[in-house]
Structure formats: C-alpha cells, structure tokens
Amino acid sequence: MSAAKVILVCGSGGVGKTTLSAALALRLAEEGKRVLVLTIDPARRLADALGVGELDNEPRRVPTERGELRALMLDSKRTFDDLVVKNAPSPEVRDRILGNHYYRFVSERLPGVHEYMAMERLLSLLMAEDADVIVLDTPPTRHALDFLAAPDRMSGLMDEGVMRWLVLPATASGWRMLEMGSDVLAGVLKRLLGPTTIADIAEFFSGFQSLWGGFRERSLAVRKLLRAPGTHFLLVTAPAPGARAEAIAFLEVLQKDAMPFSGFLINRCAVPAPAVLPWPAAPDHRTAEEWAHVREEVTTALERRRALTGAQDRAIGDLLAHAPSGSPAWRIPDQPTDVHDLASLRRLGVALHDCGAVDAILGAG
Ligand SMILES: Nc1ncnc2c1ncn2[C@@H]1O[C@H](COP(=O)(O)OP(=O)(O)OP(=O)(O)O)[C@@H](O)[C@H]1O
Ligand SMILES: [Mg+2]
Numbered sequence: 001m002s003a004a005k006v007i008l009v010c011g012s013g014g015v016g017k018t019t020l021s022a023a024l025a026l027r028l029a030e031e032g033k034r035v036l037v038l039t040i041d042p043a044r045r046l047a048d049a050l051g052v053g054e055l056d057n058e059p060r061r062v063p064t065e066r067g068e069l070r071a072l073m074l075d076s077k078r079t080f081d082d083l084v085v086k087n088a089p090s091p092e093v094r095d096r097i098l099g100n101h102y103y104r105f106v107s108e109r110l111p112g113v114h115e116y117m118a119m120e121r122l123l124s125l126l127m128a129e130d131a132d133v134i135v136l137d138t139p140p141t142r143h144a145l146d147f148l149a150a151p152d153r154m155s156g157l158m159d160e161g162v163m164r165w166l167v168l169p170a171t172a173s174g175w176r177m178l179e180m181g182s183d184v185l186a187g188v189l190k191r192l193l194g195p196t197t198i199a200d201i202a203e204f205f206s207g208f209q210s211l212w213g214g215f216r217e218r219s220l221a222v223r224k225l226l227r228a229p230g231t232h233f234l235l236v237t238a239p240a241p242g243a244r245a246e247a248i249a250f251l252e253v254l255q256k257d258a259m260p261f262s263g264f265l266i267n268r269c270a271v272p273a274p275a276v277l278p279w280p281a282a283p284d285h286r287t288a289e290e291w292a293h294v295r296e297e298v299t300t301a302l303e304r305r306r307a308l309t310g311a312q313d314r315a316i317g318d319l320l321a322h323a324p325s326g327s328p329a330w331r332i333p334d335q336p337t338d339v340h341d342l343a344s345l346r347r348l349g350v351a352l353h354d355c356g357a358v359d360a361i362l363g364a365g
Contacts, residue, residue, distance in 0.1 A: 004036075004131045006122065006225065007361060009265075011236035012246045013140035016267040018045045019339045019348065020236055020332065021137035022071075026050075026342065027349030027358055028133050029067035036125055039137040040074040040118040046137060047073065051342050057121070059129065063342075070131075076117035080107040083120060089210045097211075101197070102204040115149075119222040126225070148226065148253065232262040232361055237319065239269050239312035239331070248322045255324075262361060263328030265352075266316055271333050273305040330357040 009021040018041060025037035036059055039046040047055040050062045050071055057078045059070035081098060088094035097103050106113065118136075125134055225231060233254055237247040247264065254261045277298070282291035320329055332351050339348055352358050 003230065004126060005133045005230045005232065005361070006126075006136065006228075007133060007232045007234060007262075008136045008138060009234050009236060010138050010250060011140070011265075012243070015236045015238050015243070016265075016332075017041075017140075017236050018043070018137050019049060019345070020234075020265055020267060020352070021135050022046055022049045023339070023345045023348035024352055024358070025069055025071070025133075025135040026062075026064065026345050027352055028135075028362075029062075029064045029069035030346070030349070031358070031362075032067045033132040034068040034130060035070070035133045035135065036129060036131045037069070037071045037135040037137065038074060038118075038121065038125065039071075040114070040121075041137060041139045042073070046071060049340055049345060059125075070129075074114070074118050074121050076114045076121075077107050079117040079121045079124070080113070082124075083214075084211065087211050087214045093207050093210065097204065097207045100200055100204045100207065102200040103208075106204070116219075120218060123218055123222055123225065148257065148259070227258050227260065229260065231260055233259055234262055234265050234357075234361075236265045236267050239266050239315050241311075241315045241318065244315070244319045244322060247319060251323060251327075261327070263330060263357065264319065264323070265330050265332055265357065266319075267332045268334040269312055269331040270305060270308045272309045273302040277302065328356075328360060330355040330360075 007024065009017045009024070011017050018039060021037055021039070025035045029035040037046065037050075039055070044055075047053065050069075052060055052062055052071060055071055055073035057072060057075035059072045062069040062071050084097050084103075085094055088097060118138075122134065122136060125131070235247055235250055237243045251261060253259075279295060282288055286294070316329060316331075320327060330352070332348065332355065335344060335348060337344065339345060349358075
C-alpha cells in the first residue's frame with residue numbers, strides 16, 4: 001500500500017470544504033508533491049473550481065505549474081461494480097451478482113453505501129496509485145459522520161452471525177417459501193426495491209457469500225487507516241458563533257473514535273482594518289467639504305470592519321475555549337471574489353501556506 005498522507009477535509013454545509021480541498025491540493029502539488037484529490041460530494045464544484053470539464057471515478061490530470069495534481073469524483077456504483085469484478089471467484093458469480101435486481105438496489109440506493117464506497121475508493125487509490133498526498137473532500141458534516149461510521153457498520157453487517165441469518169433462509173429455501181406465502185411482503189418489496197423479488201435477495205446473498213470476507217477485511221483496513229498517524233482530519237468552520245456547536249460535535253466524534261484531528265480551518269475570515277489610516281490631503285478636484293465626507297465614509301467602513309473582526313475573534317475564541325487546549329486554528333481570509341478558477345485557488349493556496357496550515361500538515365506524521 002502507498003504511504004501517502006491522507007487529508008480529510010470535513011465540515012458543515014457550504015463552509016468551503018470543496019474550495020479548500022482544491023486549494024490545498026493545488027498548493028501541495030505546486031510545492032512538488034504528487035497529489036490526488038477525491039471528492040465524494042456529487043456536486044460539480046471541484047471540477048468547476050479546478051477548471052477541468054468533468055470528473056469521474058478515475059483520476060484526471062489538472063494542469064499545474066509544478067508537481068502533479070489529479071482529481072476524481074466518487075462514482076459509488078462504479079466502485080462497487082469494480083469490486084465485484086475484481087473479487088468474484090468466477091465470471092459466472094460475477095455476472096450473477098451484477099445482473100441481480102437486489103444488487104442494483106444495494107449498489108445504487110442502499111442508505112450508507114455511498115459513504116462506504118468512498119472509503120473503498122480511498123483504499124483502492126492507496127493501493128493502486130502513486131501519490132504523496134490524497135486529499136478527500138467530503139459532503140456536509142452529517143454525511144461525513146456517516147462515512148466515518150461506514151466501515152464499522154459494514155464490518156458489523158458482515159459479522160458471521162448476521163451473515164448466517166441472511167444466507168441460511170436461501171439455502172434452506174426459506175425465502176422462497178416466504179415469497180410464495182406472502183403477496184403482501186412481495187408488494188412491499190416491490191414498492192421499496194422496484195422489480196426485486198425475495199428470490200433475487202436470496203440469490204444476491206448466496207452469490208455474495210464469497211465476497212464478504214474481502215469486504216470485511218477492507219473495512220477493517222479503512223478503520224485502521226482513519227486512525228493512522230499519516231491521516232489528518234481538517235475541520236473547516238466559519239468564524240461565526242452559530243458554527244461552534246457543529247464543529248465541536250464533529251471533533252467529539254473524532255476524539256471518541258481516536259481519529260487524528262489536525263486543526264480547524266476557519267474559512268472566510270474578514271481581513272482586519274488597519275489600526276491607523278494615514279489620511280492624505282484633499283486632491284485638487286475635491287473641495288474640503290467633499291473630502292471630509294469621503295473621510296467620514298471610510299471611517300464608518302473601517303469601524304464596521306473592526307466590529308466584524310472583533311465579533312469573529314470572539315467566535316473563534318469561544319470555539320477554541322470549547323476545543324482541547326492547543327488545537328490549531330488557521331484563519332483563511334475571505335477572498336474578494338468567488339473562488340472558481342486555478343488563479344483564485346492558487347491565491348487561497350498561498351493563504352493556506354502563510355497561515356502555517358500546509359507546513360503543519362507536511363511536517364506532521
Ligand atoms: N475563502 C473564501 N473566500 C471567498 N469565497 C469562498 C471562500 N471559501 C469558499 N468560498 C465560496 O463559498 C462557496 C461555497 O464553497 P464550497 O462549495 O467549497 O463549500 P462546501 O463546504 O464544499 O459546500 P457543500 O457542503 O455544499 O459541499 C463557493 O461559492 C466558494 O467559491
Ligand atoms: Mg462541497
């Protein structure tokens with residue numbers, strides 16, 4: 001397995017996870033690293049921000065000035081299919097699973113499967129790709145918590161006891177009897193799972209038996225990876241009082257499960273107003289009265305800015321007072337324009353470097 005660092009960029013909706021993942025990945029690449037950035041957020045924002053037309057399940061090269069940057073977007077169905085193709089014991093079993101109605105439901109719509117496949121994809125990238133760093137852009141916190149729990153849930157599901165319960169009725173024709181005896185159940189299934197029958201489910205589980213061991217093994221490997229010293233969780237948050245609760249709740253989940261927290265990226269911080277603003281004499285084309293008016297407006301704007309940065313400082317102080325002492329908090333300035341191209345990502349990358357976040361990540365683990 002590659003010894004790449006894994007950086008997971010997490011946080012609530014809209015705080016800037018995708019933007020900062022892209023900016024960090026670009027910066028690391030341009031510092032000479034081989035970087036992969038994977039988004040599990042189905043929105044197209046990463047592709048847009050990086051200026052690549054489209055992203056799919058395979059890494060695509062992003063043009064950089066130095067280093068190597070490749071980006072991809074999780075296709076969870078594709079990832080699942082690839083796993084079946086790779087691990088099925090025979091072409092016959094492979095085709096039986098891929099063509100099964102219940103498999104289609106499981107691979108496309110089973111709650112939690114997208115999150116779990118993100119972890120499988122991360123693992124397969126670590127196995128197959130040469131990279132120094134893998135940056136993972138995640139969906140908003142609630143789902144991020146889902147994917148953190150996914151490997152545990154998956155390995156739990158694959159415990160022998162559960163498996164026996166699911167598979168036995170198939171081998172003892174129990175499912176078939178149930179199906180014949182219950183039109184109601186068949187109707188419910190149809191509504192929930194489309195054209196799936198109980199026989200499909202039984203067939204799926206019997207075909208899948210030979211793959212469970214591998215799934216279980218890999219979910220344990222992911223569990224370990226999420227707690228490894230080369231793994232970094234960055235928590236993106238806003239410098240606002242309302243952002244504290246969710247950020248702290250997320251941090252508590254990480255700590256409870258012994259996952260390594262690297263620091264807060266406090267995104268979109270207002271740039272502080274200068275303490276003193278030397279005021280020039282009125283230019284020739286302005287009357288003294290007009291110039292006094294301009295000065296008044298500038299003073300009001302500066303005061304507003306000071307009030308804003310003061311409120312932000314208090315919110316950040318409050319966040320840190322609730323976090324373990326010494327938690328790093330890197331402030332990322334609010335950019336004057338929307339961040340949607342390589343040039344603006346590069347500027348944000350400079351900010352990530354200047355605040356110390358990049359060195360802290362590269363230096364640690
Ligand atoms: N530092 C910044 N300065 C200015 N604009 C920013 C900054 N960071 C993010 N943005 C803008 O904020 C918006 C939301 O950012 P982004 O899509 O990265 O958030 P997200 O956390 O990935 O959202 P979601 O939870 O929906 O996936 C985008 O329009 C982005 O350009
Ligand atoms: Mg996003």
